[in-house]
Amino acid sequence: MTEEFNKAYELISGKLTGWLETIIANLPNLLIAIIVMVVFYYISKYVSKLVGRLVSKKVHQDSLVSIITKITAVAIIAVGLFLALGVLNLSKTLETLIGAAGVSGLVIGLALQGTLSNTFAGIVLSFRKSVELGHWVETNGYSGEVVEISLKNFVIKEADNNMVLIPNKSILENPLKNYSLTTKMRVFIECGVGYESDLDEVKRLTQQTISNEFDQVKKPEDVEFYYTEFGGSSINYLCRFWIDSESMLEKLKAKTNAIIAIKKAYDKAGINIPFPIRTLQFDNKLAIDKEVVNGEFSNN
Template identity: 50%
Template sequence: MEGFNIEDSIRGIWDKLGNWLDAAILGLPNFILAVIVFIIFIIIAKYVGSAFNKIFRKSIKQESIRQMAIKVIKAIIILIGFFFALGLLNLNTVLTSILGAAGVVGLAIGLALQGTLNNTFSGVILSFLPEIQIGDWVETNGFAGSITEINLRNIVIKQSDNNYVIIPNSKIVDEPFKNFSRTPRSRVFIHCGVGYKSDLEMVRDLTIKVLEEHFPQRGNEEVEFMYQEFGDSSINYVARFWTDVTKNRDILIAQNKAIIEIKKAYDAKGINIPFPIRTIDFTNSLSLSNKD
């Protein structure tokens, strides 16, 4: 072919290969350094993961959340090492492209898995909250029971009827919950009423004495007794006292014992606990013998 010189073409190829070889030789130290840095970050991630595993064992009881948190920490450290390695290789354009693509992919995944990610992050938050732990008795979202599991999607509550309720983590984070197990002692309420002919001061003193005998108060704790209202058949009151409570069953046991002991004391003193009655009063005198 006219104008085509094989020698010039071969010479050009060799020149290009020579330039590549020179670039490879010049860049070899940076490549080796980048590999070493990346390996160092992998080793660091391993030891940091082990250290955090020991820390998380004290604060996170749920194995799935603990392992997930450790994997995330390791991935972040390795990713940082990867970016450092690219920087040592002077691949700034590649690094920018990767960051841009990661941003777009992350946004798409975030939008697609919005609900799932919300529950996942909520699960991580719950795992670090000292106010809620496995074994605690809680009331939340209309359910009450003992927490048997906390994972990355939901918590599992075992109710007193032995049924399990699964609640998404985001519901626990967004809604208020009551934890009976966080405090060793709580107040218990007793509602009752006595007859209108009762000596109210004597009833008050007797009720307080009975509760103090069977539920010893500690420190600044005290039994409180307050009359509330004039009811249809009785004068009603509420009594409050402190006792050991870590779950709802403890409250029921304390109320049961208090009611039995108060009833015994009232019977011994002749104090009446009336039941609702209705009195019919005929104001007009009627006579069957009156023909009018």
């Protein structure tokens, strides 16, 4: 029993002695590895703050700025960790970590494919100058003001004050019309006048009315006016003109004001805006006398 105890004691002491000698032999490398990690830790803090300041000038979403700075810090610390393991001659451990990170990244990527695609799409949208907060856009069947670009959704506020959350991936994969990229919009008005109307006078009066209503229209000739067809009850026309506007709501207001002004001008000038009329004409006169006999109709 004593002999077995001595053997176990010698084995444990030999292991501890070997570990101690290994630690002492690698103490300089350990100190260097610790110094490398500390240096890269402070480098990550400094660089992440610098990246945050630069990104915040381009991106107005705090969530995106935060995630970008964290990714930067983690990347720098990971580089420091790999260098520290290399200093300690732990190449096998380093290879194991890289392999495990690759497998884990693949599994996570497959599991969160939709979420990650929306996240990266949100980052891309945040750096696009063509789409910014406050712009009036139309996409995926919705139209409104851009109020938020998060890591998951593209949020717009419609004219009826309802919020619409659209996945960022859908914004990148579908067409997007941005009304705020230009300072002017063209207003289209379609109407019709009666066949008895003086067409030259209708054109002149319409152009003059719009010119008087909007300061942006310097002269009546700036209003484009075209007769388009002989309709069922009216001669139809199309007129269009430019206004200073950056949102669809302003365009709708301008169109409303134009329609009101044109209607008042036509009423004053006695110009008729007809509505569709259906006339039933009977050329043959039939005289049919019907009498009710025993609850039934009979013809005489």
